[in-house]
Amino acid sequence: MPKKHLHDKFSNKRIIARLDIKGGNVVKPVHTEALRIVGKPRERAELYYKQGIDEIVYMDIVASLYGRNLDFDLLRSVAENIFVPLTVGGGIRTIKDINEALRSGADKVAINTYAIGNPNFLEKAIHEFGSQCIVLSIEAKKQANGHWEAYTDGGRERTGVDVVEWARQGIKRGVGELLITSIDRDGTRQGYDLDLIKRISSLSPIPVIAYGGAGKPEDMGEVIKKARADAVAAASIFHYDLCSVREIKKHLNSIGVYTRTL
Amino acid sequence: MSKKKISPNIVIVDYGVGNLHSLCQAFKHSGIVPLVTYDPETIKRSDAVVLPGVGSFEAGMCGLKKRKLIDTIVTASINQKPILGICLGAQVMLDVGYEFGTFNGLGLIPGKVIRFPKLNSEKIPHVGWNSVYKPTHISWKGTILQGLKNEFETYFVHSYVLVPSDKKYIYGLTSYGGHEFCSVIKKGNTYGCQFHPEKSGPMGLSIIDRFIKSI
Numbered sequence: 001m002p003k004k005h006l007h008d009k010f011s012n013k014r015i016i017a018r019l020d021i022k023g024g025n026v027v028k029p030v031h032t033e034a035l036r037i038v039g040k041p042r043e044r045a046e047l048y049y050k051q052g053i054d055e056i057v058y059m060d061i062v063a064s065l066y067g068r069n070l071d072f073d074l075l076r077s078v079a080e081n082i083f084v085p086l087t088v089g090g091g092i093r094t095i096k097d098i099n100e101a102l103r104s105g106a107d108k109v110a111i112n113t114y115a116i117g118n119p120n121f122l123e124k125a126i127h128e129f130g131s132q133c134i135v136l137s138i139e140a141k142k143q144a145n146g147h148w149e150a151y152t153d154g155g156r157e158r159t160g161v162d163v164v165e166w167a168r169q170g171i172k173r174g175v176g177e178l179l180i181t182s183i184d185r186d187g188t189r190q191g192y193d194l195d196l197i198k199r200i201s202s203l204s205p206i207p208v209i210a211y212g213g214a215g216k217p218e219d220m221g222e223v224i225k226k227a228r229a230d231a232v233a234a235a236s237i238f239h240y241d242l243c244s245v246r247e248i249k250k251h252l253n254s255i256g257v258y259t260r261t262l
Numbered sequence: 263m264s265k266k267k268i269s270p271n272i273v274i275v276d277y278g279v280g281n282l283h284s285l286c287q288a289f290k291h292s293g294i295v296p297l298v299t300y301d302p303e304t305i306k307r308s309d310a311v312v313l314p315g316v317g318s319f320e321a322g323m324c325g326l327k328k329r330k331l332i333d334t335i336v337t338a339s340i341n342q343k344p345i346l347g348i349c350l351g352a353q354v355m356l357d358v359g360y361e362f363g364t365f366n367g368l369g370l371i372p373g374k375v376i377r378f379p380k381l382n383s384e385k386i387p388h389v390g391w392n393s394v395y396k397p398t399h400i401s402w403k404g405t406i407l408q409g410l411k412n413e414f415e416t417y418f419v420h421s422y423v424l425v426p427s428d429k430k431y432i433y434g435l436t437s438y439g440g441h442e443f444c445s446v447i448k449k450g451n452t453y454g455c456q457f458h459p460e461k462s463g464p465m466g467l468s469i470i471d472r473f474i475k476s477i
Contacts, residue, residue: 011384011390011392011438012391012392012415013390014391049463054390054391054417076283079284081291083287083288083291083461083462083463083464083467084417084461084462084463085417085419085458085461099278102281102282102283103283105283105284105287106281106283106284107419107461108316108419127318127321127362128279128317128318129279129318129321130317130318130321130350130361130421131387131421132316132387132419132420132421133316133317133419176389176421177387177389204385205385205386206385206386206387207385207387207389207390230385230389230390231389231390259391260390260391260415
């Protein structure tokens with residue numbers, strides 16, 4: 001679809017590549033459990049930047065689990081030639097951590113595990129860095145009763161917290177964006193959990209990033225159109241070169257979803 | 263870059279808020295290694311000043327006050343030293359901000375910073391790539407935007423907007439959710455952009471390059 005009046009158009013949707021980091025490698029979990037090594041973070045990030053990705057999410061998936069900090073040196077080297085926004089998560093639990101991340105290449109930070117046990121930390125972080133800098137990352141797993149439960153530590157630990165309730169709380173506390181991961185769909189390439197994303201976006205006045213399950217451009221179009229995601233994140237599509245950023249944009253534009261012009 | 267002046271001395275002000283690494287890298291991409299500092303003397307000696315900013319208005323102004331940088335920056339602006347404020351760095355250039363209370367800004371450019379008005383169709387914060395276009399009453403000739411297309415896309419992430427008191431300070435506009443807001447301010451050699459040039463791909467890098475060349 002041609003852009004008629006650029007400045008009257010609906011807002012652009014973002015296409016985000018997600019890098020899960022473990023032991024200095026980019027890995028791809030399936031249902032956040034089994035891991036495959038995909039490559040080196042710096043190489044991958046630069047490749048996706050050059051392909052025209054709109055944004056990158058960088059997650060140290062074991063930092064919280066081992067109670068340690070992000071590897072800020074690694075982050076610094078990954079961020080060196082990336083001139084699109086970088087959201088960084090993994091083991092963030094103090095204002096100092098956020099500052100250090102911002103000084104090492106992060107533009108925004110994603111918080112999950114620590115916030116669940118210490119929700120007041122969200123307010124503190126927002127007061128210091130502004131809403132727009134703080135992304136609440138929620139890992140959701142569907143339960144037998146049809147609800148979703150929030151997990152932490154890269155999908156390992158149950159929390160007993162209801163995902164919808166937690167999203168509401170995060171919004172109330174002032175976070176700037178929600179990154180919603182479907183643990184059930186992660187790595188399956190069977191499409192996003194549309195019910196989950198729809199449930200969250202219907203109550204959210206802030207942007208919702210959908211993650212988990214994308215295998216083709218059509219999946220992204222679907223979660224934007226049917227579940228009203230504001231941004232789509234994917235890993236396998238990019239890691240295994242299932243299709244290019246350009247192809248994704250072409251598809252989205254063809255169904256009337258605008259994206260940044262490459 | 264002109265041949266006479268190979269490497270201008272650019273400082274990035276470290277006032278406690280800001281994606282400093284990202285910003286440094288963007289300048290390095292243009293062949294300049296900026297100095298990250300909060301030392302007033304170093305800032306006074308510089309050829310150009312960059313005010314980064316990822317943070318709240320209050321945190322930004324407190325950070326400047328704590329490091330005793332307010333006078334230094336105001337003086338630099340009055341002396342026509344090139345200054346580039348980015349996002350919060352642009353917001354603190356105005357007189358007053360209303361994030362988490364009412365706070366005085368640097369007052370380099372008359373105006374205020376208010377929360378996005380309630381939008382019908384779009385979400386706040388405004389996050390993502392959007393167009394910056396030239397206001398009809400303004401020419402970009404002789405500014406760091408000279409030579410750019412009259413409309414280009416950059417990356418935004420903000421909940422508050424710049425409201426200069428006079429449209430003569432508005433050098434770029436952006437529309438979101440039907441609301442048109444100021445995305446570039448300028449007065450003399452003091453520039454502020456609401457978007458993040460350091461995170462706007464090749465387009466953003468070209469703006470940083472133009473700023474360097476203007477020094």
